[in-house]
Amino acid sequence: MPYKETMQTKVAHSQTMTPAVIEKPMLEALKGRVAPRAPIWLMRQAGRYLPEYCALRAEAGSFLNLCYNPSMAAEITLQPLRRYDFDAAILFSDILVIPHALGQGLAFVEGEGPQLPPLEKLSDIENLDMAGFEQKLAPVYETIQILKRELAADKTLIGFAGAPWTIACYMLHGRGGGTFDRTRQMAAADPAGFQTFLMHIADVTARYLVSQIKNGADTVQLFDSWAGLVPDSDFESHIIAPTKHIIDKIRAAAPDVPIIGFPRQAGKHYAAYAHETGISALGLDPQADIQSMPKNICLQGNLDPEKLLAGGDTMRRAALDILQAAEGRPFVFNLGHGVIKETPPEHVAELAALVRSYTRTV
Numbered sequence: 556m557p558y559k560e561t562m563q564t565k566v567a568h569s570q571t572m573t574p575a576v577i578e579k580p581m582l583e584a585l586k587g588r589v590a591p592r593a594p595i596w597l598m599r600q601a602g603r604y605l606p607e608y609c610a611l612r613a614e615a616g617s618f619l620n621l622c623y624n625p626s627m628a629a630e631i632t633l634q635p636l637r638r639y640d641f642d643a644a645i646l647f648s649d650i651l652v653i654p655h656a657l658g659q660g661l662a663f664v665e666g667e668g669p670q671l672p673p674l675e676k677l678s679d680i681e682n683l684d685m686a687g688f689e690q691k692l693a694p695v696y697e698t699i700q701i702l703k704r705e706l707a708a709d710k711t712l713i714g715f716a717g718a719p720w721t722i723a724c725y726m727l728h729g730r731g732g733g734t735f736d737r738t739r740q741m742a743a744a745d746p747a748g749f750q751t752f753l754m755h756i757a758d759v760t761a762r763y764l765v766s767q768i769k770n771g772a773d774t775v776q777l778f779d780s781w782a783g784l785v786p787d788s789d790f791e792s793h794i795i796a797p798t799k800h801i802i803d804k805i806r807a808a809a810p811d812v813p814i815i816g817f818p819r820q821a822g823k824h825y826a827a828y829a830h831e832t833g834i835s836a837l838g839l840d841p842q843a844d845i846q847s848m849p850k851n852i853c854l855q856g857n858l859d860p861e862k863l864l865a866g867g868d869t870m871r872r873a874a875l876d877i878l879q880a881a882e883g884r885p886f887v888f889n890l891g892h893g894v895i896k897e898t899p900p901e902h903v904a905e906l907a908a909l910v911r912s913y914t915r916t917v
């Protein structure tokens with residue numbers, strides 16, 4: 556049939572032409588481009604404020620089942636993009652899959668957050684299960700592969716891990732929600748042993764993030780949620796050195812992949828963190844002042860999640876202040892911490908529309 560033949564010839568022809576390169580605006584910003592529109596995604600953009608997440612969570616039975624079920628985890632990753640057309644998808648998982656994959660028990664207790672049986676002593680890290688590590692994390696890599704296939708070409712896929720200090724907080728103290736006293740006491744009592752502990756986690760984390768990249772993550776973010784608990788005199792050893800170790804290892808394996816660091820509540824240490832770790836982009840908490848940050852690096856942040864929860868004029872004014880403060884520099888719009896679970900989804904929709912409609916000076 557001549558008609559069909561013509562169509563086939565056309566299809567075959569178009570397949571041999573070089574496809575137009577579709578850019579990922581978020582990736583370009585991380586690499587230093589100042590564009591007329593700031594890309595946007597939100598920390599914890601998937602999660603309990605979305606009814607479609609709660610439905611799947613109920614079906615899975617437990618949070619960890621969700622994290623290790625590639626098709627469900629991929630579906631949850633994509634849910635916020637369907638609603639808001641964000642520029643990036645963040646892999647749905649948790650920072651605590653690392654201790655879990657190393658064989659430490661982990662349970663997410665409803666209403667109480669994560670609970671781990673705390674390691675008894677620092678040297679216990681040497682006896683954890685490295686052999687089963689990659690195998691236990693295989694479902695995470697499979698989730699990334701699904702996402703890579705399903706995401707539109709202009710979307711950036713973000714992988715992530717907790718930074719060593721924050722992971723040590725949970726591994727040694729056993730649960731969240733406080734000031735991780737046991738971790739801080741163990742660090743103070745045996746500084747050399749604690750440094751070895753952090754570097755061990757750094758090695759494992761670098762391996763995990765390189766595997767995420769090899770499986771398709773476009774960028775990775777290191778969450779150092781509890782960096783603000785570290786005494787000033789220990790910031791270099793507890794935060795900067797292990798982070799730099801991870802970055803050096805990722806760069807050796809994947810030199811072109813940008814890395815985002817989020818040392819939450821690092822205060823006056825933000826600039827040193829940016830310069831000394833070699834991070835590509837700096838995640839800012841709500842307290843950080845955009846204009847006093849180093850000029851030669853992409854910033855990401857820093858809307859107070861409470862302002863998003865409040866919505867209305869409060870939210871609009873705060874978002875516009877941030878967009879104005881970030882004029883003229885590479886920037887990714889985000890919150891300064893995760894979406895609060897009571898946040899009305901309509902507020903998120905309004906925020907995304909506002910950021911998208913703001914034209915930056917280039």
Ligand code: 1CP
Pocket residue numbers: 597598599600601602603612618645646647648649650651663668669715730731732733778780893
């Ligand atoms: O449904 C539920 O009950 C689980 C709630 C939940 C969710 C949705 C937890 C438990 N983790 C997550 C997902 C998650 N965690 C993501 C996925 C993707 C997304 O952002 O959309 C990410 C990136 C994280 C990272 C994470 N987990 C951090 C770093 C960021 C931060 O919030 O500071 C931390 C500290 C955790 C530990 C954790 N996991 C879950 C909770 C409630 C906590 C915090 C515990 C505490 O207060 O110490």
